[in-house]
Amino acid sequence: MTRVALATPSSTALAAGLEAAAEGGNAVDAAIAASIAAMSTEPGIVSLMAGAFVNIWPAGSDPVVVDGNVEMPGRGLDAAAFGKGVREVTTDYGGGITIGAGHGSVANSGALQALSLARDRFGSLPWGRLVEPSARACREGYRIGASAALYLGLVRDVLFGPDPEAHALVTGADGGPLEPGETSLNPDLADILDLLATQGISLFTTGAVGRVLVDDMAANGGLVTQADLTAYEPVVRTPTLRTLGSWQVALNPPPSVGGPMLAAMLGQLARHEHWTWAEVIDIQRRVLAYRLSVHDRSRDLDADGHALLETVERHGLAGLPTSASTAHVSAVDEHGNACAITMSAGYGAGMVIPGTGILLNNALGEPELNRLGLHAVPPGTRLASNMAPTTGRRTSGAALAVGSPGADRITTALMQVLGRGLLLGDDLQHSIDAPRLHVRFMDDGSPCVEHEPSDEIAAAIGASGLASHAFPGAHMYFGGVGAAVLGPDGLVAAGDGRREAAVGVSR
Secondary structure, three states: OOOEEEEEOOHHHHHHHHHHHHOOOOHHHHHHHHHHHHHHHOOOOOOOOOEEEEEEEOOOOOOEEEEEOOEOOOOOOOHHHOOOOOEEEEEOHHHOEEEEEOHHHOOEOOHHHHHHHHHHHHOOOOHHHHHHHHHHHHHHOEEOOHHHHHHHHHHHHHHHOOOHHHHHHOEOOOOOEOOOOOEEOOHHHHHHHHHHHHHOOHHHHOOHHHHHHHHHHHHOOOOOOHHHHHHOOOEEEOOEEEEEOOEEEEEOOOOOOHHHHHHHHHHHHOOOOOOOHHHHHHHHHHHHHHHHHOHHHOOOHHHHHHHHHHHHHHHHHHHOOOOOOEEEEEEEEOOOOEEEEEEEOOOOOOOEEOOOOEEOOOHHHOHHHOOOOOOOOOOOOEOOOOOOOEEEEOOOOOEEEEEOOOOOHHHHHHHHHHHHHHHOOOOHHHHHHOOOEEEEEOOOOOEEEEEOOOHHHHHHHHHHOOEEEEOOOOOHHHOOOEEEEEEOOEEEEEOOOOOOOEEEEOO
C-alpha cells in the first residue's frame, strides 16, 4: 500500500484512485485510474474520446508533460470532405452558447494514449488493474455528479436528441433528465473497458472500437480515418518552469495555450511581494488581450507560445503588443511523486460510437478553439488547449499537483490559487475557497471583470474603470481547482466547492 493524496471530480473517480493506491500504486497509478473513471462515468463532462495532458514530476527526477491533446483529423481525405458534417446547437449553458456538433465536429483523440504512455514510463501497476474499477462502476452503477446533471439538464434533448443511443445514456430511469445522485449504468461501456483492460490502446486504434469509429465517420461525413488513428502518438514535452517564492512549478508548455498564459501571469505576479487585486486585474487584462490578438488566431501555437514566454521573461508585460467541459485529477504520494491530469471532450458531439457507450468529443466544433474557422488547419495539427495541469516542488521535498477545469478560466483560477498558496503562504483549502475574478473580453473587444462577491475586488474594479459583472456567490464558472500536496503536515488533498469534488488520502 502507498499513501496517496488525491483530488478528483467525483466519488467514483476517487474510489478508483484510492483502490490503485491500496494495491501499492504510486501517484501516477492513482491519477490514471481516477482519470479513466472520470472519463467513463461523467457523461457530458468528459469521455474516453477526450484529449488530455499528463504532468508528472517524479521524486528525484525532472518533470515531464505527456501531450495527449486532440488533433485535426482527415488524413487521406479529399479536400471536398472538409467544411461539412457539423450542425449548430444553441444552448442555455454558460449564459447562452452556440457550438458545433455532429460527426464533423469530432477530433482525433489522444487521452487514452497519453495515460498509457504515462503508465508505461512512471506507473507501477498493470494497465488492466487501472481500468478494472471503471468497468465495474459502469456495470454495477455510478452516481451522477451535480456538474454532469446541470449540464445535461440544459443540453440533453437539443444536443443528444438526434442519436437515440447517446440520448439514452444521458436520460434518467424515469425518462426524464438525470438527477444529481441518481445511479446510472453503461453496460456497453463496461464490456468495452473489459476489452481495454486486456487489449490495451490497440482496441481504439487498429482494434474493434477503432474500426467501428472509422466506419461510422465515413458513413456520416466525419473526418476521423484509420490513418488518423494509426498515426496518432502522444508527445513527451519538457514543461515550462517558473519560480514562485520557495517553489518551482512545472507548467504545460507550448503548443498548449493555457500553460504559457499561466506562466506569463504567474511570472508577473511573482514580481510583487504582496500582490493586490489591482495587479491581478492588470496582469489578466494584458495577458489575455495578447492571447486574443495572437494565440486565438495562431497557425503556429508552438512558436507563438515560446515567443510569448521569451518576451515576458525579458521585458515583462510591457513587451506584449496590445490589440468547456473539462475534468481534472491531482495526486501526490508519500514518496514525493506528483501527477496532474486534465482531460477535455469539449461540449460533446451529441453521439456515441455505435454499440460502445462511448460519447464523442466535439473539439472541432468549439468556437474558442477554432478561431480560424471550421476545419481550417491541416490534418495532424494539435488543436489549441486551455488545459494547464501543474506540478511543483520545493527543495525541502514538498510536492504539489494542481489543476482545474473551466475553459479560459483555467489559467485565471490557477493564477489566483497559486498566487495565494505559493506566494502569500495561504492554506491550500483557503486558497481554493477565496473569491476569484476573471477578465473577459467581450465581442466588441472591451474587457469586463467578472467576479465573485468581495469588497476588495469591487474596490479594485472601481479604481480600474473597467466594466464588471458580479456573480451572486461562488460559481462553477470560475473553475473547479483540485490540488494534492506533500508538505509539513503530510499528505493533504483539497477540492473546490464551486464544482463537485471528491478528495481523500489513502490509509
